Amino acid sequence: MSNDGVFTGPQYNIGGKNYTNVGAALTALDNDALLWDATANSNTGAFSAAHGTLKTASKITNVANGDILANSYDAINGSQLYSLADSFTSYLGGGADINNAGVLIAPTYTIGSKTYNNVGDALNAITVTHHSAPQSVMPCCGILQRTNSAPNTVVPIALLLTLQTVQFPLPAAML
Numbered sequence: 001m002s003n004d005g006v007f008t009g010p011q012y013n014i015g016g017k018n019y020t021n022v023g024a025a026l027t028a029l030d031n032d033a034l035l036w037d038a039t040a041n042s043n044t045g046a047f048s049a050a051h052g053t054l055k056t057a058s059k060i061t062n063v064a065n066g067d068i069l070a071n072s073y074d075a076i077n078g079s080q081l082y083s084l085a086d087s088f089t090s091y092l093g094g095g096a097d098i099n100n101a102g103v104l105i106a107p108t109y110t111i112g113s114k115t116y117n118n119v120g121d122a123l124n125a126i127t128v129t130h131h132s133a134p135q136s137v138m139p140c141c142g143i144l145q146r147t148n149s150a151p152n153t154v155v156p157i158a159l160l161l162t163l164q165t166v167q168f169p170l171p172a173a174m175l
Contacts, residue, residue, distance in 0.1 A: 034060070078102075092119065 002008055011018060012025035019025040037048035049058040066074025068084075085104060089096035094107025108115050109122035116122040 094122075 009020045010022065010025075011020060012022075012028075013019075014025055014028040017028065019028060034047050034049055036045060037050070038045045040046040040048055048055075049060055050056065051058045063075055063077040065080055066072065066076040068074075068076060068080065081102065082098065085098040085102070089098055089104065089107075092107045094109045095105070096107035097105040099105060106117040107119070108117055109119075110116075111122055111125040114125065116125055
C-alpha cells in the first residue's frame, strides 16, 4: 500500500515475463518447472519434464556428471553415455563407432573371405574355419600356415590370443 492509501499489487518476474497476481505467477511456475506427476510410472509417480498446457516433452540440460556406480541413483548426462559407448566401441575394434544420434555402428570383421558384424559370429567363424585351416598360427601377421596334415584339431581361442606360434597337434594338456 502506498502513502496515499492506494494498494499496489505484487510484481513477479518468471522466465522474463511479469505477472501481477499470485495465481498467474503460480501457473507460470507450473508451466516451467520439473513437476511431480502422480500418474506417471504406472501411478507410482515420477518427476516430469512435460511443459505447457500441451505437456510437451522437454530436454533437461546442464546436468552435472552423476556417479556411475552399482549403488548410485544419480542422473547421468549425454557426455557420460557417449564416453561409455565410445570406450566400448574402441574395445570392439573393426570400425565400431557411435554416431551423432547415439546409435552404435556395428564392427566389421573379415575372417577368410567372409565378413561378420558381431564378435560372437566372428569368433565362431575362427573356430569353424580352424577345423580346416592350416596347422600353425603366426599371430604377428594374422597368418595361418599349414605345416602338417591334421586339420581336425580344435584350438581354444585363448591359446590363439597368446601371441605365440601354435604347432599341431596340440599336447593334451593344452586342450
